[in-house]
Amino acid sequence: MSQLPPKNTYSSFMSIALEEAQKAAERGEVPVGAVLVQDGVVLAQAGNRTLELNDPTAHAEVLVIREACQQISSQRLPNADLYVTLEPCPMCAAAISFARIKRLYYGAQDAKGGAVESGTCFFEQPTCHHAPEVYSGLSERASKDLLQKFFQSRRS
Amino acid sequence: MSQLPPKNTYSSFMSIALEEAQKAAERGEVPVGAVLVQDGVVLAQAGNRTLELNDPTAHAEVLVIREACQQISSQRLPNADLYVTLEPCPMCAAAISFARIKRLYYGAQDAKGGAVESGTCFFEQPTCHHAPEVYSGLSERASKDLLQKFFQSRRS
Numbered sequence A, B: 001m002s003q004l005p006p007k008n009t010y011s012s013f014m015s016i017a018l019e020e021a022q023k024a025a026e027r028g029e030v031p032v033g034a035v036l037v038q039d040g041v042v043l044a045q046a047g048n049r050t051l052e053l054n055d056p057t058a059h060a061e062v063l064v065i066r067e068a069c070q071q072i073s074s075q076r077l078p079n080a081d082l083y084v085t086l087e088p089c090p091m092c093a094a095a096i097s098f099a100r101i102k103r104l105y106y107g108a109q110d111a112k113g114g115a116v117e118s119g120t121c122f123f124e125q126p127t128c129h130h131a132p133e134v135y136s137g138l139s140e141r142a143s144k145d146l147l148q149k150f151f152q153s154r155r156s
Helices: A011-026 A060-072 A090-098 A140-155 B011-026 B060-072 B090-098 B140-155
Strands: A033-038 A041-047 A080-086 A103-108 A133-135 B033-038 B041-047 B080-086 B103-108 B133-135
Touching (some): A011 A033, A011 A041, A011 A080, A011 A103, A011 A140, A033 A060, A041 A060, A060 A080, A060 A090, A080 A140, A090 B090, A103 A140, B011 B033, B011 B060, B011 B080, B011 B103, B011 B140, B033 B060, B041 B060, B060 B080, B060 B090, B080 B140, B103 B140
Parallel strands (some): A080 A103, B103 B133
Antiparallel strands (some): A033 A041, A033 A080, B033 B080
8 A cells, every 4th residue: 555645636536436426326326436537637437337237347447447448449548547435346456457557546445345455455466467556545434424324225 | 166067067068168269369369268158048158358349357257247137137147157268367256256156167277367266266255245156177178278379379
């Protein structure tokens, strides 16, 4: 885990990711949002759409990676930074690695399902052949609040 | 890892997976093929298309999971079996888990990039919330031969 960069370089992109997470909640999806940025420009932004698309791979991170790759006609994004509200799962962590993403910024830790600082810690494994720089704990409270409210409302 | 089932229950589906792997090689893609089967019927079959689609997530397993989910209008495939020529990577192993696939049959082991009996052994981890039954080593020689020939021809 690296030191956090200056706040002005990431806070506006995390705000967009949080808006995407909020919109996902309004659609009844687990509220996670992601943004892919290259040279200060948003290439793609999305929230989870697994229910809407009937696609278990339609996590926010996979959706923005797929869309950004279409935009630049490449399966690799070595100059792109990914912002996501929750610690990526093993599927998304591996997709981030395959896409050669440069930096990963994320919000809340996911002890039950994450794969960066939790679970398999994929980027630290010998079977990981590209690891991004990782910055965690950004907008952590807001990211967690969205998830907690969502799961509380589902239980009640 | 479970005991292999009787050969007649899997060999025809592994043959289809191998044909998809061969077709992937002919397109210049890493030769891995996959088939999703439910009640003895093929729901989806595909080979890798990461280059063709500019999509780092377009592994054979992800393609068949996404297609089969469209067909049955669900993000879960609890009665489906996946046949794939190579040990799934962490991305595909997690997608298999999220889709609640019942049984996984695969060919060659992938010590460098696999995540079932190699690397993170994802299905055995506490952050894995559904593990399929796993049968490995099916058509192993044919699966490996396709991969070795492909990488040899790329080097020469």
